[in-house]
Amino acid sequence: MNSILAECAAVTRKELVHLWRARSRMVATGTFALATLLLFSFAGGLDEDALRRNAAGYLWLGLLLASTLALGESFRVETEHNAIEMLLLLPVRPAALFYGKAIGNLVVLVIVGLVMVPFTVVLFDAAPKESVLKLGASIFLGAAAIAAPGTMHAALAARARSRDVLLPLLLFPLVVPCVIASVQATQLCIGGDAMGQFGAWLTVVAAFCVVHWSLGGLLFDRVVED
């Protein structure tokens, strides 16, 4: 048990070092997410109430679209010069590779999501009525729910033809339930949670996380070893 945790920590450390060295990549992903927020505000017209009502949806769609860039990039670097073959030669279990990669992607998505929050507040006049901690929890869990299946499918798409088309094609339908629940949880933070529904929506996202983080660890060896 200690051994897999140590392996996982080593892969996570490698991912974080790589993220830091290629931080311009994260800046580009964040800028893309902010650009989509702007585009959504044009699409929604000038109805300020509608913009405020849909603010959480815009935030999550922006983050989901940006996630395809971040996830795709995380495996592009491994396929260049066949680095993934070298990675597989390391005395590290595939599950540890998956969790290390997924945690790296989670960090990127959480940072981008948190950067998007103040812009969402300003652009859509959507200051949260609930505590910021609740908002943070919904972004963290929602990002985790995208990161696990995203890492799995990015690994699949990275070595296929037309990978840029394939990743969203595989990922978007799969994460619809978690996006719906995350949007609802975030919207309750913004608009107020008079009926106490926040916990129920967050539980849906948490359940989605449990399923996909478990399946990823179980199936990742099949994806990378063939």
Next chain:
Amino acid sequence: MKNWNTVVGAVGIAGAALGIWGGLVYAPGDTKMGDLARILYVHVPVAWVAMILLTVAFVSSILWLTKREWRWDYLQEAAMEVGVVMGILLTVQGSIWAKPTWNTWWAWDPRLTSVAVMVLTFVGILALRAFVDEPVKRATWSATASVIGWINVPFVYLCVKWMRSLHQTQTPWGTMAPEMLQVLLFNTFVVSILCTWMVTVRYGIAAGERAKEMAE
């Protein structure tokens, strides 16, 4: 085998003709919806068979991942393709029924949304198969994606019980007129026969393609 397939196909097509007559003539109209409800004689069988086929694809995927026998990959591909066709058919039939009943072609209801997600998930996996050239990778990756994607299938069935939905819940058989139940079960049998025929033919094509890849 080829003769057997032809017989199954012919039985399926003849059964479909009889099933259409049963649905349009033999079975009575619904007390509330009248003739509009007759679409259920194709809609319900297609829904059941679509979910069964995608479950067959899921089980075949697990068997490929554990046993590495090519027949499971052929079956996964065949069942998934026919399952996706049935899923698309299901969505179109649902829309045709929804327009006069709900006054809209589409509603963002849990059942409709989860079916759309289910179909799109498996279309994505078929695209994955098309974009991977190496046969073992193609089989393994699509099997992995199928196992993950199948999670939604039980939800499609159960969501009308779990959530507030425009879509009606499963009708208890005892509340249906005997003629209605007879036609519904007969059509389910016919759609199953037709899909078995299509899956068998598609299985043969998948096996032939693999033999060609081996020869190259």
